[in-house]
Amino acid sequence: MSVHHTQSVILTGDRITGPLHLGHYTGSLQQRVRLQHSAVQYILMADMQGLTDNGAQPEKVNRYFYDVAADYLAAGIDPAHSVICLQSALPALAELTLLYLNLVTVSRLERNPTVKQEIIQKQFSRTLPAGFLIYPVSQAADITAFKADLVPVGEDQLPMIEQTNEIVSKINHVTGQELLVHCRAEVGKTGRLPGIDGNGKMSKSLGNAINLSVSADDLTRAVNAMFTDPQHLRVSDPGRIEGNVVFAYLDAFHPDTALVAEMKARYQAGGLGDRECKSVLNECLQALLAPIREERARLMADKSYLLSVIRRGTEKAREVTQQTLDQVKRGMGLLIF
Numbered sequence: 001m002s003v004h005h006t007q008s009v010i011l012t013g014d015r016i017t018g019p020l021h022l023g024h025y026t027g028s029l030q031q032r033v034r035l036q037h038s039a040v041q042y043i044l045m046a047d048m049q050g051l052t053d054n055g056a057q058p059e060k061v062n063r064y065f066y067d068v069a070a071d072y073l074a075a076g077i078d079p080a081h082s083v084i085c086l087q088s089a090l091p092a093l094a095e096l097t098l099l100y101l102n103l104v105t106v107s108r109l110e111r112n113p114t115v116k117q118e119i120i121q122k123q124f125s126r127t128l129p130a131g132f133l134i135y136p137v138s139q140a141a142d143i144t145a146f147k148a149d150l151v152p153v154g155e156d157q158l159p160m161i162e163q164t165n166e167i168v169s170k171i172n173h174v175t176g177q178e179l180l181v182h183c184r185a186e187v188g189k190t191g192r193l194p195g196i197d198g199n200g201k202m203s204k205s206l207g208n209a210i211n212l213s214v215s216a217d218d219l220t221r222a223v224n225a226m227f228t229d230p231q232h233l234r235v236s237d238p239g240r241i242e243g244n245v246v247f248a249y250l251d252a253f254h255p256d257t258a259l260v261a262e263m264k265a266r267y268q269a270g271g272l273g274d275r276e277c278k279s280v281l282n283e284c285l286q287a288l289l290a291p292i293r294e295e296r297a298r299l300m301a302d303k304s305y306l307l308s309v310i311r312r313g314t315e316k317a318r319e320v321t322q323q324t325l326d327q328v329k330r331g332m333g334l335l336i337f
């Protein structure tokens with residue numbers, strides 16, 4: 001029997017409207033790098049989804065195409081083990097989206113907690129683009145087109161997985177076949193990484209992110225600007241760990257958990273200053289990001305190589321997604337021409 005049947009199929013994607021940051025790294029990238037050796041992995045550069053809140057400024061969507069491609073490879077995604085592809089070059093995804101939309105109610109779309117929060121955050125109100133409201137359905141098309149059963153994502157994407165599985169059940173029910181595959185999320189051990197200001201998650205649109213491509217100086221500046229405990233005025237004062245961004249990052253990134261535990265105890269008791277904590281964190285992040293920065297610079301100097309990697313991946317993905325589309329169309333009684 002072929003090994004292939006026991007392997008998971010993984011699909012994840014990223015909007016490419018900005019370079020990838022540490023939130024992507026802990027939320028998903030790290031897991032993708034680990035899982036690529038034991039699974040069939042597809043990574044989608046989600047330019048179409050990027051358009052859903054940038055319709056009036058489409059030039060924003062592709063500005064970071066090469067940056068994101070370089071971020072992937074520099075972070076350890078290996079094109080020999082992962083298929084990286086471009087969403088807009090896969091027409092089957094758009095067609096599946098349109099088919100699925102007939103099985104999803106408007107009220108279900110309005111209930112998606114992540115979308116709900118984003119609508120408020122982006123102050124859409126009555127200017128909400130229809131494409132934005134339905135992007136979870138397009139994401140369901142992304143996942144199901146590849147028959148992915150595993151989606152390593154950040155916590156904020158859990159509602160998308162839930163909605164995807166509802167669509168899988170509906171399609172399988174109306175076609176009377178087990179056509180589509182249910183999927184499960186795998187959330188990184190650190191969950192949601194806060195932004196450096198401590199206000200919600202790290203996000204490029206909130207301006208509180210640390211990009212993988214950050215310079216050494218800017219990284220130091222970002223660490224020094226991190227929100228800690230505003231009541232912790234003197235080194236000798238007891239400090240709070242909860243809500244303290246520096247400790248959230250030490251938990252997420254520092255390999256020496258015993259050291260971090262000891263620092264926490266000292267901080268809470270009083271006697272450990274923010275400056276020292278930030279310097280420990282800075283050293284650890286500099287060590288993590290220096291090799292990524294170097295490899296990234298090398299890749300950015302060879303854009304035709306990056307382009308060839310994505311083109312090859314997209315060709316492979318086109319076959320797989322077209323096959324699923326044909327199965328769904330056939331299952332729904334549509335003619336295949």
Ligand code: TRP
Nearest residue numbers: 011012013014015046049139142
């Ligand atoms: N919504 C994801 C983000 O904002 C991007 C994405 C698009 C995605 N399609 C996907 C994630 C499919 C997981 C699976 O970054």
